[in-house]
Amino acid sequence: xxxxxxxxxxxxxxxxxxxxxxxxxxxxxxxxxxxxxxxxxxxxxxxxxxxxxxxxxxxxxxxxxxxxxxxxxxxxxxxxxxxxxxxxxxxxxxxxxxxxxxxxxxxxxxxxxxxxxxxxxxxxxxxxxxxxxxxxxxxxxxxxxxxxxxxxxxxxxxxxxxxxxxxxxxxxxxxxxxxxxxxxxxxxxxxxxxxxxxxxxxxxxxxxxxxxxxxxxxxxxxxxxxxxxxxxxxxxxxxxxxxxxxxxxxxxxxxxxxxxxxxxxxxxxxxxxxxxxxxxxxxxxxxxxxxxxxxxxxxxxxxxxxxxxxxxxxxxxxxxxx
Amino acid sequence: xxxxxxxxxxxxxxxxxxxxxxxxxxxxxxxxxxxxxxxxxxxxxxxxxxxxxxxxxxxxxxxxxxxxxxxxxxxxxxxxxxxxxxxxxxxxxxxxxxxxxxxxxxxxxxxxxxxxxxxxxxxxxxxxxxxxxxxxxxxxxxxxxxxxxxxxxxxxxxxxxxxxxxxxxxxxxxxxxxxxxxxxxxxxxxxxxxxxxxxxxxxxxxxxxxxxxxxxxxxxxxxxxxxxxxxxxxxxxxxxxxxxxxxxxxxxxxxxxxxxxxxxxxxxxxxxxxxxxxxxxxxxxxxxxxxxxxxxxxxxxxxxxxxxxxxxxxxxxxxxxxxxxxxxxxxxxxxxxxxxxxxxxxxxxxxxx
Numbered sequence: 001x002x003x004x005x006x007x008x009x010x011x012x013x014x015x016x017x018x019x020x021x022x023x024x025x026x027x028x029x030x031x032x033x034x035x036x037x038x039x040x041x042x043x044x045x046x047x048x049x050x051x052x053x054x055x056x057x058x059x060x061x062x063x064x065x066x067x068x069x070x071x072x073x074x075x076x077x078x079x080x081x082x083x084x085x086x087x088x089x090x091x092x093x094x095x096x097x098x099x100x101x102x103x104x105x106x107x108x109x110x111x112x113x114x115x116x117x118x119x120x121x122x123x124x125x126x127x128x129x130x131x132x133x134x135x136x137x138x139x140x141x142x143x144x145x146x147x148x149x150x151x152x153x154x155x156x157x158x159x160x161x162x163x164x165x166x167x168x169x170x171x172x173x174x175x176x177x178x179x180x181x182x183x184x185x186x187x188x189x190x191x192x193x194x195x196x197x198x199x200x201x202x203x204x205x206x207x208x209x210x211x212x213x214x215x216x217x218x219x220x221x222x223x224x225x226x227x228x229x230x231x232x233x234x235x236x237x238x239x240x241x242x243x244x245x246x247x248x249x250x251x252x253x254x255x256x257x258x259x260x261x262x263x264x265x266x267x268x269x270x271x272x273x274x275x276x277x278x279x280x281x282x283x284x285x286x287x288x289x290x291x292x293x294x295x296x297x298x299x300x301x302x303x304x305x306x307x308x309x310x311x312x313x314x315x316x317x318x319x320x321x322x
Numbered sequence: 323x324x325x326x327x328x329x330x331x332x333x334x335x336x337x338x339x340x341x342x343x344x345x346x347x348x349x350x351x352x353x354x355x356x357x358x359x360x361x362x363x364x365x366x367x368x369x370x371x372x373x374x375x376x377x378x379x380x381x382x383x384x385x386x387x388x389x390x391x392x393x394x395x396x397x398x399x400x401x402x403x404x405x406x407x408x409x410x411x412x413x414x415x416x417x418x419x420x421x422x423x424x425x426x427x428x429x430x431x432x433x434x435x436x437x438x439x440x441x442x443x444x445x446x447x448x449x450x451x452x453x454x455x456x457x458x459x460x461x462x463x464x465x466x467x468x469x470x471x472x473x474x475x476x477x478x479x480x481x482x483x484x485x486x487x488x489x490x491x492x493x494x495x496x497x498x499x500x501x502x503x504x505x506x507x508x509x510x511x512x513x514x515x516x517x518x519x520x521x522x523x524x525x526x527x528x529x530x531x532x533x534x535x536x537x538x539x540x541x542x543x544x545x546x547x548x549x550x551x552x553x554x555x556x557x558x559x560x561x562x563x564x565x566x567x568x569x570x571x572x573x574x575x576x577x578x579x580x581x582x583x584x585x586x587x588x589x590x591x592x593x594x595x596x597x598x599x600x601x602x603x604x605x606x607x608x609x610x611x612x613x614x615x616x617x618x619x620x621x622x623x624x625x626x627x628x629x630x631x632x633x634x635x636x637x638x639x640x641x642x643x644x645x646x647x648x649x650x651x652x653x654x655x656x657x658x659x660x661x662x663x664x665x666x667x668x669x670x671x672x673x674x675x
Contacts, residue, residue: 002522189384192340193353201344202351204337205526215525219345231345236415277522277614278628 003214008280011053011210013288015045015267017078018069020296022241025068025085028300029245035087036098041069043240046266047172048073050213050235051140054221058137060108060126062119064172065100066239067112070142074109076102082299088306094317095309117150119143120169124156127165127230138224140168146177148191157198157232166224168217171234172207178243179251195232207237208264211273238264328373328485330404331427331454333420333447334361334438335461336383341622342526343463348589352461357438358388360459360473364436367477369402371670372485377430379423380408382415417446424450433484434645436476441467441549441620445513448499448642455483455494455643463528463588463621466514466547467497471647478670479650487659487670490643493650498541498567498604499641502617503634504627512619513642515540515551516635520615524626529618530587532594536612538570539602539635549621553584553594567602567637571611587621607634 003011022042029038041048044066052061052073063070071081076092084091085099092104103111110122119141126139143153148171160167171191175182188194195202201223205216213235220231238260242249274280339352361378368376380386386408393406409426413419424447427435436457437447444458444467457480458468482488500512516539519529529535529550542562543554554560554568557580575581578595585591602608610617610633617625617633627633654660659670 183382183384183387186384189354189388190336190340192344192351193355195344196351202340203342203344204340205342209524211523211525212527215523216342216345219342223345233345273523273626276628277626278630279522 005280007053008274009284009288011049011214012267012270012274012280012285013292014049014053014073015210015270016288016292017295018042018045018048018072019267020292021068021072021078021081024296024300026241026245033304034085036100037065037244038085038099039066039244040239040241041066043260043266044172044174044207044237045069046210046213046270047170047207047235047237048142050210051142051168051170051217051221053214054218055108055138055140057108058130058135060110060123060130060137060139062110062122062126062139062141063112064119064142064144064147065112065114065116066144067102068099071102071104071109071112074104075107076104076109078295079299079302080104082303083306086303086306087308088303089309089313090302090306094313096313096317117143117147117152119147120153120156123167124159124163124165127160127167128163130166131163136225138166138168138221140170142170142172144177145171145173145175145182145186145191146180148173149177149185157194157200157230160230161198161200164227164229166227167230168220168224169230169232171232172237173234174237174239176239176243176251179247179249181251191234192232198232200230200232202232202234204234204236207235208266208269210266210270327375327431328481329375329377329430329432330368330373330480330484331377331379331424331432331435332361332364332438333379333423333435333443334381334385335420335443336381336385337415338439338443338461339463341463341528343528343530343587346530346590347587349463350588354383354385354388357385357461358392360438360461361389362392363473364477364480365403365406366398366401367474368404368481371478371481371487372672373404373481376404376406377409377427377432378406379419380411380413381419382413386413420446421450428452428454433486434480436480437468438473439468440465441514442622444468445511445620448497448513449511451642453643455490455645457645457647466544466549466551467620469647475647475651478654479645479647482650482654482659482670483645488650488653488657492653493645494643495563495646496639496643497562497641499638500539500541500567501636501638502619502625503636504625504631506632510619510624511641512539513541514620515549515554517550517618518610518612518615518633519618519623520612521623522615522626524616524623527622527624528587529621529623530590532586532592535572535594536615537610538572539567539608539637540569541567541637541641543568548585548588550586550618552586553582553596554599556582556584557596557599565604565639569600569602569608571597571600573597602637604637604639607636609634
């Protein structure tokens with residue numbers, strides 16, 4: 001696993017952009033200006049970045065209700081995402097989808113998804129298309145620990161295995177399905193235990209460590225691209241905020257998040273590693289920090305100032321004639 | 323040695339046997355449910371040889387939860403399990419759990435520790451176990467240090483040693499160990515093999531590619547081993563008890579004085595170029611050739627080093643003690659510990675000796 005300086009800076013920028021996007025939304029949502037629900041991905045950045053750093057235009061991903069991180073990592077425009085979340089016409093879906101329905105098919109982002117376990121069936125379709133058209137593409141479903149208990153996921157694992165599809169099923173296990181601890185709701189304790197039942201390899205990685213995720217993702221993607229079939233990867237991870245903004249999180253320990261931020265922050269760990277190995281100067285990453293903050297700030301200002309969809313927009317993009 | 327209470331520790335690594343080698347090779351999978359079953363079988367055996375108390379490392383991955391449920395269920399007829407106590411650590415599901423738990427077990431006077439894991443897990447236990455002997459059961463990937471044995475037998479021998487019915491002198495042997503220091507400070511150890519590689523990051527830990535492997539140090543080398551030590555084992559086998567180890571400088575195939583086809587991971591058999599082979603004597607300090615890279619300990623990348631670091635490797639003879647499972651059971655048989663004659667009791671089943 002050798003990463004160039006440019007690769008390392010790209011990964012850092014990707015994770016930092018996700019973090020600042022979410023931190024800013026946490027503040028802005030409290031003002032009441034943002035319609036609907038938002039589910040923040042802060043704390044989980046190394047997972048989205050570790051996988052999406054390997055992807056290109058051939059590849060497709062399907063996300064969850066917690067989809068901002070995957071969207072940014074797959075290349076969705078930050079300004080258009082922010083406008084979408086604010087419900088503005090300039091948004092990726094014309095402002096009519098909001099946080100949970102951000103999609104950009106041109107970027108291979110098949111959508112955040114309000115349906116828990118809704119992503120896996122989609123990537124079976126994308127994987128089948130890639131296989132039949134011989135594009136060399138792969139399809140990845142990011143699923144939460146709650147979503148991984150859904151029947152849709154079970155059916156998709158089976159289908160992907162039977163058809164030997166170039167698919168990856170990534171369980172981002174942050175320990176809670178909404179507010180229910182996975183310790184109480186997951187029969188097998190460890191999701192990788194389920195992989196062998198579907199005749200595919202399953203591994204666990206530390207989701208706080210970008211390099212661990214990146215390497216595991218690279219091997220699974222290489223396997224899928226070369227016709228080896230699907231894989232299941234459990235990313236053990238933590239979220240910094242509640243299930244949704246406004247969640248009182250009474251189910252978490254008093255200092256749980258504080259401790260996570262102090263000891264397992266993927267950005268902090270990344271910086272420590274690359275600086276320790278004298279691969280990137282702190283100044284280079286500080287410059288990224290400044291640029292990312294400016295980008296997010298600008299995206300919020302423009303989103304707030306942008307016009308809403310008009311009444312005439314209500315019936316556009318709703319029905320398709322075949 | 324008489325003990326009033328026979329106490330045994332159990333360390334089961336919930337993460338062992340599920341790393342990236344399931345993806346890049348065909349390494350076997352050890353589900354948590356099977357680890358739970360192994361622990362319950364060991365508990366049955368420990369109870370059968372009169373162990374009073376068992377200390378178990380708690381975890382956050384679900385193994386503790388499974389054991390608690392097993393403890394609440396009715397015991398199989400005729401079985402007596404020891405008291406079970408989870409040692410008082412807050413599991414963070416990292417390597418630190420193992421170190422902390424083993425230290426507490428040693429402080430509490432366990433007479434043996436049963437380890438469920440691979441070479442990596444045993445390496446961690448060895449760092450904190452001091453003089454307490456290990457009964458090592460394989461549930462990992464590269465398993466050279468632990469053996470593939472039935473957990474019931476592991477429970478019996480751990481109990482026999484902890485209760486003093488078979489003495490340490492009869493049952494145990496001491497392992498060699500490879501020590502790693504960085505800038506003059508002891509950093510870590512390896513039980514079987516230590517390898518340097520130009521990879522820049524620890525990443526997903528396992529080392530399964532032969533490309534770029536630079537130097538390999540082994541405390542022992544078995545010709546039938548799996549993992550990096552097999553490279554040395556196929557050049558010059560060295561037993562666990564031999565008073566020396568081996569050090570190989572590796573190189574690209576085209577520059578190699580000999581090429582070894584070695585099983586460096588389950589299902590992965592590759593050609594490795596060997597430049598030189600040198601006997602590694604205890605106490606000699608060998609600096610690494612590479613200026614930047616990672617050091618893998620027992621097959622797992624653990625230490626990243628930069629050009630500013632001075633990294634030294636040495637072999638020592640004061641490694642952890644292991645219980646020789648076969649020998650312990652032979653001694654028990656010779657002493658008739660499991661035999662009842664006339665009205666006598668089964669002496670293996672009595673309390674501490």
